[in-house]
Amino acid sequence: MTQVVDRSTDAQEEPRDAVVAPGVPPSALDPATRTATTRDGFAVLLVAIRREPWVFAVSTIGSVLFGALTVADAWVLGWSTDHVLLPAYRDGEIGAGMLAAVVALFVGVALLRAVGIVARRLGAGIMQYRMQAHTRRAVTRQYLRLPMAWHQQHPTGELLSNANSDVEAAWGPIAPLPMAVGTVAMMVIAVVQMLATDLVLAFVGLLVFPAVIAANLAFQRRSSPLMTRAQELRAELSEVAHESFDGAMVVKTLGRESEETRRFAEIAQRLREVNVRAGRLRAAFDPALAALPSLGVLVVLATGVHRVGTGATAAGDVVTIAYLLTVVAFPIRSLGWLLGEFPRSVVGYRRVTAVLEADGEMPHGESRLPADARGGARLELRDVAYAYDPDQPLLHGVTLDVAPGRTVALVGATASGKSTLTSLVTRLVDPDAGRLTLDGVDLRDLAPGELARAVAVVPQTAFLFDDTVRGNVTLGADLPDDAVWAALRAAQADEFVAALPHGLDTRLGERGTSLSGGQRQRLSLARALVRRPRLLVLDDATSAVDPEVEGRILAALRRPDPLARAADASVDDPAIDPDVPPPSLLVVAYRKATIGLADEVVHLDGGRIAARGTHAELLATSPAYAALVNAYETADETPVPPTAEETR
Amino acid sequence: MSAATADPRVAAGGRVDSGEEMGALETIRLGLRHSPELREGLGVTLLLAVLASAGQVVVPITVQQTLDRGLGAPGGPDLRFTVLLGLAALVAVLVTGLASYGMTSRLFRTAESGLATLRTKAFRHVHDLPVLTQNTERRGALVARVTSDVDQVSQFLVFGGLLFVVSVGQVLVATIVMAVYSWQLTLVVWLCFAPLFASLRYFQRKLSDAYGTVRRQVGALLSAVSEPVVGAGVVRAYAVQDRTQQRIDEAVERFQAASTRAQGFTAFSFSLGGVSGGLANAGVIVVGVLLGFGGDISAGEVLAFAFLVSLFVGPVQMGTQILTDAQNAIAGWRRVLGILETPADLVDPGEAGVELPRGPIAVRFEDVGFAYPGGPPVLRGIDLELAPGSRIAVVGETGSGKSTIAKLLTRLMDPTTGRVLLDGLDVREIRQASLRRSVVLVPQEGFLFDDTIAANLAYGRLDATEAELRAAADELGLGDWLAGLPHGLATRVGQRGEALSAGERQLVALWRAQLADPDLLVLDEATSAVDPALEMRIGRALDSLMRGRTSVTIAHRLSTAEQADEVVVVDRGEVVQRGPHAELARQAGTAYARLHASWVAQQSGRGADRAVASAGTLDA
Known part of the structure; x- marks a missing residue:
């Protein structure tokens, strides 16, 4: 039916990795494995039929009804010819009842056929959309259930296309399915009827069907590689366009518009060539497919005239068989459409199944943190080690404490393990060795949702949902607007939110693209603060925020109940309690102003703790630390040799 | 943005x-x-x-x-x-x-x-x-x-x-x-199809609306489905799996409902043609028989007519289907x-335009004003002259209009009033190719294409050889950084360059600008905090890049202003002060003095050694 899914987005998200390349694997086009693909294609369809047997039944019955009645049309015409038209002309009279019968038959058949069409088309649509919905729900549930480690092993683009274009491809053959089933039924009925009408003419006519099927198969075989190629080129085209528009500023300022256009035009031309080739193929096959039944009709007529002459058959029979041929030959194509969808479907289904069958889950315990605990939590890391790739450990032997209400800054060069450490604290991943405890409870023993109640993380790259400002801050929690405003104020985000057209109810659009980086970071921070976390983890969360604003934010965080501090004193909200002690803070920082606020600074180097102490102590005792944080000052004087991590 | x-x-x-x-x-x-x-x-x-x-x-x-x-x-x-x-x-x-x-x-x-x-x-x-x-x-x-x-x-x-x-x-x-x-039978056929033709417009409108809804729901669906993938970390850290799933389920359901509705309209409108066809067939036989009594028509003619009706029905159905698809097309x-x-x-004068001579460019703003369409003026009456080869820093608070100056200089926008002159030539009269050749803007975020470093550098100069790429790296002091990359120049940078850190992306952007070898360099200073060691490297690279060219930096750090030959202070769309840093810092009660004071306060407060003036990051 109409192509409704935004292809550009799909194609842009198509992974380019050869293993998961879009479209059809070469083997599917190889004649030797073709039967296997056809068998697999039917197996995929069977899954859908089992899942939605009733809708399938209705649409198939509709289709069979349509097929049968299309055939019946020919029969009604033949009957009318023999019993009404010819006798009327012969005898010069006809009963009104017979005329009424003609009307009743034609109109009845047409109405029933209309019902058949609606049942078939709507049924096919409903079945296809339901299967898509089932699969999308299942796939996204998997995405939410599988551990972070699984996500890290799968590129974003791949996962997005699994849930979008692969789902669509997998259930693509459902659309032509009822039509194909109906066609088969129609063919059977037509063949039986032809055989019953006149054996000899039927055999002559039946030569047409195998010829049409053979022509269709030959067409499919030749066209599907071209279709696959065209699909790949469309994906490429979309990728180039997306990237080029993303970098429009660079293209413009360096005056590279012509080169970019050439890059795009080249692929557009290749796509054109493939499409033209596919078109020529189609141009050759279409008339051939149309001509075959016509030729059949001519042969039937020639034979029929001879047989009528010898008295072997009636004129009406010749008409009936000729009509059946023209009516049935055309829908045979739908079998070709069905088979043509199979390769894409099989590939899509396999890719979706791989996600659905993926194993792994983050196990949770039963422990709970005290429900009435307030103020900073105590975080302890003991000999924690973690490696994403066993050859490249990211952290080893890290032992670290964040005492209640204290602020610890993590400092280190790029790739020294700071972000890995924050992932461990929020339990996006579990350590390979050692343990992390919150108020003495091992993170792995905590019940689901417990950790999130006590710990809030603000990541480096703010992620916003396609929702309102309020939705993005509360994430569905039932919080009064006062609390939301207080959090926005503490995150220094209240001013720009107030200036938005609908305030808290302003929709931010997909991933908040309408906001600047700094604004997104501050909303992300408000989201953390509104939960009154007992441990707040800031992973370089204010990098795009003006340093002075950042300073105000951090200062507020270190005072008792940041929300109360930020809130208007007149707000009479029992939830805001100035006696609540400040949360514990774990901060990844680059800016000296930020580092300077910390009670303790931990210098990470190559996944190990190289030094710890106050900023002043480390400056005095650790030359490596001093070199790292003093880079600004020495920039104009002697260059500092880059650290190992920086050069990677 | x-x-x-x-x-x-x-x-x-x-x-x-x-x-x-x-x-x-x-x-x-x-x-x-x-x-x-x-x-x-x-x-x-x-x-x-x-x-x-x-x-x-x-x-x-x-x-x-x-x-x-x-x-x-x-x-x-x-x-x-x-x-x-x-x-x-x-x-x-x-x-x-x-x-x-x-x-x-x-x-x-x-x-x-x-x-x-x-x-x-x-x-x-x-x-x-x-x-x-x-x-x-x-x-x-x-x-x-x-x-x-x-x-x-x-x-x-x-x-x-x-x-x-x-x-x-x-x-x-x-x-x-x-x-x-038979004209009589023809009339019968047309009468049978009249209701279909009459209702066509109504169905087209319904279909068009229905598919419009489907299109919008697809967008919402794609967005919802991306959340558990792109936001995987946030969803877990905040334990909002249920809410996320609920949002997806809603989007899935809405898309399903919209698609089904559209499909219903399609199926129904398609079935109408068949019903009309049945009516027409019956009418032809009945009326044909009646006409036959009068001797107007033969049996064979009526039969042929019945076949002709299918020739009529076919294209009518085809036409209806095409009209439906045409809505989308x-x-x-x-x-x-x-x-x-x-x-x-921005019209490129093309062949009629003039070429900029090579060598450091002299910049002049003549009574330049700018306003976005329908908006208040962003810049007013700017008169400015910048000497060739000098280093200029433009400073000002968020929303002062300083970024607009960069866009006018590089002709990303044209002024509403007045003229921008490069070497005495109005930028609007300079050939686009020549202007882009001589004037290069390095934006805040160093956008990179998903390719190798070498391919990204080619955006700066297409025909540069590998030796030239390396030479440029050495000039900017990036040789050892390059040597430390896993595949050197062939290192792939990932989508938007995200395989590199923000600071490294800036390095590549500067390197790209060095290869382009502009005569006027316009820099929108990055505000993102980066690894200090890298920050230092960026500073050195910038220093080399600016050598021998006119450079205009939209500065977010006062340290940048300190190093400039001349500072231009923009306040509420006007140039309020200009001169070397030392001189401006002494003028009490001025905009620059205020910026400087807040900077000094930042420096002394809480042991923070160096920070940035209040010039924010949100105006870019």
Whole structure:
């Protein structure tokens, strides 16, 4: 039916990795494995039929009804010819009842056929959309259930296309399915009827069907590689366009518009060539497919005239068989459409199944943190080690404490393990060795949702949902607007939110693209603060925020109940309690102003703790630390040799 | 990029023409103008189409002739006549097939060529649009216009447009042929189809609405499905899996409902043609019998007429289907054409323009003012002269207009009043190619293409050899950094360069600018905090890059201003102060003094050694 899914987005998200390349694997086009693909294609369809047997039944019955009645049309015409038209002309009279019968038959058949069409088309649509919905729900549930480690092993683009274009491809053959089933039924009925009408003419006519099927198969075989190629080129085209528009500023300022256009035009031309080739193929096959039944009709007529002459058959029979041929030959194509969808479907289904069958889950315990605990939590890391790739450990032997209400800054060069450490604290991943405890409870023993109640993380790259400002801050929690405003104020985000057209109810659009980086970071921070976390983890969360604003934010965080501090004193909200002690803070920082606020600074180097102490102590005792944080000052004087991590 | 949706000036003037105002015929006319290939050989193609569709009458006529003169010949069936007729029909069928081949392959060639041109033109035009417009549009929507929207048009042009014309032709031809047989029966057929034709418009509108809804729901679905993937970390850290799933389920459901509704309309409108056909068949037989009594028509003619009705029904159904699909195609075509109809307001003088001489550029602003369409003035009466080879820092608070100065200098926008002169030449008179050659802007975020470092550097200079790339790296002091990369110049940077850190991306952007070797360098200083060691490296690279060129830096750090030859202070759209840092810092009670004071306060407060002036990060 109409192509409704935004292809550009799909194609842009198509992974380019050869293993998961879009479209059809070469083997599917190889004649030797073709039967296997056809068998697999039917197996995929069977899954859908089992899942939605009733809708399938209705649409198939509709289709069979349509097929049968299309055939019946020919029969009604033949009957009318023999019993009404010819006798009327012969005898010069006809009963009104017979005329009424003609009307009743034609109109009845047409109405029933209309019902058949609606049942078939709507049924096919409903079945296809339901299967898509089932699969999308299942796939996204998997995405939410599988551990972070699984996500890290799968590129974003791949996962997005699994849930979008692969789902669509997998259930693509459902659309032509009822039509194909109906066609088969129609063919059977037509063949039986032809055989019953006149054996000899039927055999002559039946030569047409195998010829049409053979022509269709030959067409499919030749066209599907071209279709696959065209699909790949469309994906490429979309990728180039997306990237080029993303970098429009660079293209413009360096005056590279012509080169970019050439890059795009080249692929557009290749796509054109493939499409033209596919078109020529189609141009050759279409008339051939149309001509075959016509030729059949001519042969039937020639034979029929001879047989009528010898008295072997009636004129009406010749008409009936000729009509059946023209009516049935055309829908045979739908079998070709069905088979043509199979390769894409099989590939899509396999890719979706791989996600659905993926194993792994983050196990949770039963422990709970005290429900009435307030103020900073105590975080302890003991000999924690973690490696994403066993050859490249990211952290080893890290032992670290964040005492209640204290602020610890993590400092280190790029790739020294700071972000890995924050992932461990929020339990996006579990350590390979050692343990992390919150108020003495091992993170792995905590019940689901417990950790999130006590710990809030603000990541480096703010992620916003396609929702309102309020939705993005509360994430569905039932919080009064006062609390939301207080959090926005503490995150220094209240001013720009107030200036938005609908305030808290302003929709931010997909991933908040309408906001600047700094604004997104501050909303992300408000989201953390509104939960009154007992441990707040800031992973370089204010990098795009003006340093002075950042300073105000951090200062507020270190005072008792940041929300109360930020809130208007007149707000009479029992939830805001100035006696609540400040949360514990774990901060990844680059800016000296930020580092300077910390009670303790931990210098990470190559996944190990190289030094710890106050900023002043480390400056005095650790030359490596001093070199790292003093880079600004020495920039104009002697260059500092880059650290190992920086050069990677 | 500013808070676009909240920004009135964007709504006032930056959007791409949606094309929604255009009628269908106007769209087609405009489309043909932009893709002249579509007209090529249209006459021949149409002739072939007529031939191909006329050929479809051959078989029913043969049936009729066979019945009347072969089977019903006086003295028994006439086999010889039937065979001759059959052979003639065979020739006709073959000719029809050839004509059909010719038509379809020609259609594919012209349509695909025309659309490849349209696509490419639209792509180019997106790059020619003002920066403001580019930033306002969602990337995905722009991409769709040069990809899926064009594909939709392709379907229509190949299978729809001409076929619709032919279908209408067939309906007319069938009507004429029917009328030759019997005008009474023809009238009966038309009466039976009248309700269908009458309801067509209503259904088209319903369908168009229904598919519009589907399109919107697809967008929402894609967005919802991306949340557990892109936001995997946040969803887990905040334990909002249930809420996320619920949002997805809602989007999935809404999409399903919208699709089903649209499908319902399609199915229902499609079934109407069949019902009309049944009515027509019955009417023909009944009225045919009645007419037969009067001797007006023969049995064979009535039968042939019954076949002719199917010739009438076929194209009517085809035409209805095409009209349905056309809703989407025309809408897609409108959106593509909408891009081309959006004015690219910066006109390149082309050959008529002048070349900028090489060597450090002298900059002059003459009474320059700027306002976004429908917005208040951003800059007012700027008069400024910058000496060739000097280092200028432009400072000012958020929203002061300092970034606008950079955009005017690089001609990303033209001033509303006054002139911007480079080496005494109005930028509007300088050839675009020459201007881009000599003036380079390094934006805040160093955008990189998903390719190797070397390929990204090629954007700076296409023909640079590897030795030149390395030489440029050495000049900027990046040699050891390059050596530390896993694959050196062949290191892939990932999408938008995200395999590199923010600081490293900036390094590559500076390196790219070095290769471009501009005479005027305009820098929008990055505000993101980066690893201090890298920060230092960036500083050194910048220093080398600026050597021997005129440079204008939109400064967010006062340390940058300190090192400049001259500081230009912008306040509320006007230049309020200029001069070397040391001099400006001494002038008490001025804008610069305020910026400086807050900077000093930052420095001494809480042990923070160096920070940034209050110039924010949100104005870029």
